[in-house]
Amino acid sequence: MTFANLAVIALIGVMIVALLLAAMIIFGTAKPKSAGTEGADAIAVSFPTGLPPVESVTARDGTALAFRFYRGDGDIVAILVHGSVGAGATMHFLAEAIRARGGCVYAPDIRGHGASGTPGDIAYAGQLEDDLADLTAEIRRRHPGKILVLAGYSSGGGYVLRVAGGSAGHLFDRFVLISPYLGHRAPTQRPDHHGWVVPFIPRIIGLSVLERLGIHWFEGLPAIAFAPGATFGVEPSSVAGAPMTNSYRLSRNFHPGADVAGDFRRTAKPMTVIVGSADEVFYADRFAPLIQRLRPDIAVTLVPGQTHLDMIRDPRGTGAVAAVIAPDARPVPEGNSRPLAAV
Template sequence: MAEQGENLKLRDNTYMYFRYYPSEADIVLILIHGIAEDHKYLKPLAAYVANENLAHVYTPDLRGYGDYAETKGDVDYIGQHDDDLMEFMDYIQDKHQHSKVILGGHSAGGGTTLRFTTHAYSQHISGYLLLAPFVHFMAPIMKKGDSENKESPNQAHVGRIMKLMMLNRLHMRKRNHQEVLTVHDPANENPAKLKGLSYRLFMSRLPDSYKRSLKRLTKPALVLIGDQDEEFEHSAYKPLFSKYAQSAKVTVLPHLTHDSLLTSSHTFQAIKEWIRQF
């Protein structure tokens, strides 16, 4: 059966678009996209996992992303993606009864995945696949002088983020719609592309407390990062996970960047060996 696109109707009568890559396996992998892209760029990895019969793969567009988003770059409240993904997992469990579920993500998709380690729905998750995960902007994975990174198309407004964090601690949320991440991508001329993220969407992509989330990462977890990653400091991952999540397997892959990690045969092989342990 070929891959197919579908829509899932959510509780508020909006729709979550996703791609489904069928397999003959008894494992399901939900693979979540990064901070500024929708599901499309995950296709090579998703197709590989499904074609190798390692797992059925689903690549959803989170709320605020994709061609069918009602409001690009925004959600209604912090944590709305969690609620959407819970409904999505209910749908998957109904469709694939008795199958194990692996939750995974690339970059901010990894951050979104880590949110679920402290969530009640973690009981339905058998493992975690973290690909160059954006653990948190306050975690030691961030490159020094990151705001001056000329290679990144994303500009984070750090001062505004910190100010809004303080206001939210005081339960003042009226400004959570403000843009805190601007996306500059000259190569993408699509007028419908994502141009920026609100504070409430940005914070929905990261754990509330990365240390707490990592400590709760007790189920099998594979962390892959390239040693040429432009976004994050690859050498910080092993010490970080060793300190808070000893059960996670962290592998640094040579000669791979933030995005080439997703299309490398070395990545594919590492994922194949890991999934076959389930």
């Protein structure tokens, strides 16, 4: 076989691979169930009232990053990172529980969610860490000498792990992971999401191949879809810009990193993981064996009878989390929280 023939075969092979990647990226989508179908009872909306006003800090690219502030009189300042389809308002009842113990709370809308940036997208993978550094600098300026706790719920918990094990981990004094998403291959992951969130697997595979080749042109395409009506669990008027999809680069950034075990090992500040024992999204009893094999010093707490959503909506769930975040403050009054659905 001549060199020319080999070159033709190689060219044909490259073209076939390129066509397959193009097909995966263009057509590799799916539709989630709509609100009101099976599993929708788990995300029924119950609107919070008495939300603090939206404030903002200017990010390094000039974008206004929205947050809500809950003032307390203690030494703890907590940043609460919402879930993948949430916004700062979904953390309201947990924020109130922490404030009842004397802690200050910042509940930001992560870029791509709520009133921060373009709904469902960011400019580049890693922009969320830049935003977090900008927000943290402002919080440190406002609260010099205070203990800064970064806590995240669900996908936000996975993101907090990413931060804790990364270059931005030094910005915080403690970390709390609340029912954290540790990746779809983690032993804690149940096999389905009730259909209200659907990843575009073929597109994600195609875009990840291009990313490894250094091609980032198409990373703004949607990679995950959410069921209509399942996006925030808060009144639409209280949150601007409810995304029905997240782009590849946003979903890649707002998740745990590829090396979850390494992020646990690299975490240099105290960390606690807290999960409801009745979590229907993750296997609650698998967190402790997984994490304490890697880091025996990381406490893993199960809250009896609490579901995934209860950890940010039910007084027992929010009270348990608040006690971890602000352990030395006064106890949470019974009935401080009211039901809220969020993810």
